[in-house]
Amino acid sequence: MIVSANVCENISANVCCEKNVKKRFTFITMTSTTLKKIAQTLGLSISTISRALKNHPDISQKTKQKIVELAAALEYEPNVNAIQLRSKKNNVLGLIVPTISNYFYDSFIAAVEEECRKNNYALMILQSGDNSEAEFQNIKLCRQNRVSGLFSCLSTETKNYDAYARLKEVDIPVVFFDKVPDEGNFNTVTVADRLVARLAANAILSKHKKNIIGFFGNENLLITKKRLAAFKETFGEKNKDTKVSIVYVSSAAEAEMFGDKLLGKKPDAIFCMSDEILTGIMKSIQKKKMNIPKDISIVAISNGFIPKLYYPEITYVETSGYKLGKLAFSSMLACIGGSTFVQEITTDSILVEGGSL
């Protein structure tokens, strides 16, 4: 789009530079294009420009065109701060997560980010490092920035949800994901923990395994309790002569250690509640040069990335961070749109066959 020569002169005459000297450097700051500048250049009023750029019906086609062209030539970008100040709204969503370097959370974030871009929201991502203190600091940051909504995954240790309740008071909707409060009436999206554990247990049962070790995470976490309960139930219901041992481990290293110890007892199937645990067990199995699935079978609950690293690929029940992210976003949109229903959403899940069972 080309702009006529005399208009260009006007522009350059209006370009306003300030020279700042900081330290020993000199540099120039260009002021960016504003409605005012366009108005002055064209000899029109600011409100006319504003309306033209929003394609308001009041403005004549001719003026509109002139304005739109100049705005394009000058690369006009509306100042979001001014808009947000005036409208008391803002297009930023906050997201608090223990860490983004994680096979599950990173795909959750990826999904949310995608939706944000589609819906013209910016995403502010904050890490808590699984530390309540940092989590509260992040909540504060979200308040300060007056985010339109907040996605949050609780730190393991967080037991007090007051800060979140106060967010709701100032009309900032909160959608919890993955690790969610066990009380207090909040919007949540979670993996269907019971279903997922049940699917895994049934897969093992269908192969008539008799001596099973189930590796689970921190036994205080809600997620562990749910998965464990459903896992045990499923075996209890259908089969009396199957031996199921439960081991709690809190890290990949610990899983490996217990694997080293327990694999000697010749279990015929291993269940891993999470990717982290799976990686530990797999190291132990590789160390012992055991053959999957001949010597031993494996089933895990996973996002899908880790199981596909091995040969044969590990059979897993899928818990998709990506799908969960999409769900969380639509729940958020509903909240922002004014829904006052408190929703507790869970995703469904499927068994993905590898060659490990």
Place this chain on the structure above:
Amino acid sequence: MIVSANVCENISANVCCEKNVKKRFTFITMTSTTLKKIAQTLGLSISTISRALKNHPDISQKTKQKIVELAAALEYEPNVNAIQLRSKKNNVLGLIVPTISNYFYDSFIAAVEEECRKNNYALMILQSGDNSEAEFQNIKLCRQNRVSGLFSCLSTETKNYDAYARLKEVDIPVVFFDKVPDEGNFNTVTVADRLVARLAANAILSKHKKNIIGFFGNENLLITKKRLAAFKETFGEKNKDTKVSIVYVSSAAEAEMFGDKLLGKKPDAIFCMSDEILTGIMKSIQKKKMNIPKDISIVAISNGFIPKLYYPEITYVETSGYKLGKLAFSSMLACIGGSTFVQEITTDSILVEGGSL
């Protein structure tokens, strides 16, 4: 901190609620605390409040205390939009990356996010999906939000850097990381590709391997060219009777396929240029039930996560996304601080011994 009763009454008298009816729900929006509200409650002027809250020496201790207490009680949070509108500054940094679900980028982002929090910046993370179109859209979003600076990793296909050059014109500093422009005088932070490949090659040479296959990525990428050149040089310099074959692969699956084909030729060492390639090769090795390091040695260039998943752990030359992130941030701070030096920074690197060599 407790606020006296009559002040409380004033507050509640001032609390202003709007009732909105959207769809069939009724809900209430609280207006948040502003300087004005505090001023009215206390019968002081807005500027006094502003100064007191900034601990300006002009204000008397008594007034200051009164104001600070009330502000705390009312949970006053300065409106960042107003501040940014006025100061024409903003505390948001943009970050464009092909995808955040990646062993390298996620740790880069984690590092940048950490520094942002320490330095009171918000981080806006955008994904390009390795697509120039989306990348440009993201750049535009950063302009619109008038970010104070932008970290960017080029999409594979991006060859035109005009949009970035224009960012510099409006005084938004850009720091490129990992995939950086091959021309045009930009700030960059990158892994020291030559050094890294040289370290890996020397590690292999020190074990007197004679028949080596090097797996490399897309041969058009700068990163591949650099690593390959240094890799070949190192072998060329020191050893004439070593056979080195080069294979280009563009995905883990392709790496696996070539592994299946070439491992039969009994190479004694394999080099993998990236984690993605390593995962493919490892599947192939597991498939053939080969013994590491007895049957075959492996060395990779990696962030460190993937190599530690296997037993024995894979020996790798470390390219730390985390360190790179820290570096990028300090480079950004320098730019924002007014430095006009164009820096091309590379990280150093080390060999991390696993048991695979």
Place this chain on the structure above:
DNA sequence: CTGAAAGCGCTAACAC
């Protein structure tokens, strides 16, 4: 069809 004016929340120069 177009313009003038008020105001979102905050800061800072300039009074007194």
Place this chain on the structure above:
DNA sequence: GTGTTAGCGCTTTCAG
């Protein structure tokens, strides 16, 4: 010590 005022860029009545 404290208050007044102007203005950042934008939208939106209300007047013509």
